[in-house]
Amino acid sequence: MGKVAIVTGGTRGIGAAISKALKDAGYSVAATYAGNDEAASKFHEETGIPVYKWNVSDFNACAEGIAKVEADIGPVDVLVNNAGITRDGMFHKMTPEQWSAVIDTNLNALFNMTRHVWEGMRERSFGRVISISSVNGQKGQMGQSNYSAAKAGEIGFTKALAQEGARKGITVNAICPGYIGTEMVRAVPEKVLESIIGMIPIGRLGEPEEIARCVVFLASEDAGFITGSTLSANGGQYMV
Ligand code: NDP
Structure with missing residues (x-):
């Protein structure tokens, strides 16, 4: 059996693409969700x-x-904080x-x-913690002070924990997607979508699979x- 990965919010949107890509890459994947049973059972x-x-x-x-995941599948090697x-x-x-x-x-x-x-990863001297932050955590976004604060916090968490895991074989990284063509983004009015795409030098939305490949x-x-x-991974919308 391959390595074990948990993807939070792994049943819809970007998380579903991540779960599938990890499975295709040979991982035993557990996908978590909050309450949308219909989407989860379809997935x-x-x-x-x-x-x-x-x-x-x-907590x-x-x-x-x-x-429960560890009892069912095995110790977690890869954690993707996507929800x-x-x-x-x-x-x-x-x-x-x-x-x-x-x-x-x-x-x-x-x-x-x-x-x-974390403790299991330290004991086994291997781990991958990957968190899905956002371009809006890097640059800030009007109307999203809560979201921008949380997403910027994910980056700080990543940098601090990376230092703690480094000698233990654990890497800790963050991915900052720009606008990704999930159902939610594609559902916005055409005019709004056009203005969003106008801000992206590459000239299109990202695909969930493009974030999944980064993971x-x-x-x-x-x-x-x-x-x-x-x-x-933002199509050039914001370069740091
Ligand atoms: P979706 O809304 O499509 O999916 C969210 C997933 O997270 C669902 O599986 C949902 O479960 C789960 N979830 C939500 N709240 C909780 C909770 N409290 N406990 C457990 N699971 C929870 O999200 P996206 O695919 O759009 O986004 C995925 C990640 O990417 C997020 O962190 C988002 O901030 C980030 N991101 C997204 C961008 C985009 O353009 N879409 C751009 C930049 C970053 P359920 O199905 O049960 O509701």
Whole structure:
């Protein structure tokens, strides 16, 4: 059996593409989700990838969920922190609920998930932690102070933890996608979509599979010298 990978939010959108690409690359994959049972069972039927439901913003639920995955499939070698939400709003109207939901799901989840696989990775002297941040965490985005803060926090987490894992064979990296053609992005009015594409030098949206291929590379043995890095995949929209 190949290495074991968990992909949070691995049943829809970018996460589904990551789950499939890792499976195609020989990993035993567990895909997690929050509550959309219909999408998760459709994904499972199509791919054969086992799905697990728990809330990544709940520390204890992550402990139980990861223990179940490890009992079913084996110790986790690769963790992809992909689950994320938006609750956009201008700051002068933002509620504490909007702020907390986004910080809990996008940022606190990195602690909740990584904490439970970290010791095992240290013991086995191998691990890959890959977090899906965002271009909006790099540059900031009006109407997304909560999301930009969480996504920038993911990058800081990555750089700090990379230093702790380096001598233990564990790499920790972040990927910052730009606009990706998920259902949500494609559903925006045509005029808005045109103006979004106008901001992207490459002249198109990214594909979920393009982010998935970045993950497969960072998870591989070939990427063993890359840690603490932030891989931008945004069609040239923002260059750092
Ligand atoms: P989707 O909305 O398509 O899918 C989100 C996934 O995360 C779903 O599987 C969802 O489960 C799961 N999820 C949400 N909240 C929780 C939770 N509390 N606990 C467990 N699972 C949860 O997202 P995208 O594919 O668009 O985005 C994936 C990642 O990429 C996110 O981190 C996002 O911020 C980032 N990103 C996306 C971009 C884009 O253009 N789409 C651009 C830049 C970054 P369920 O199906 O049950 O709801």
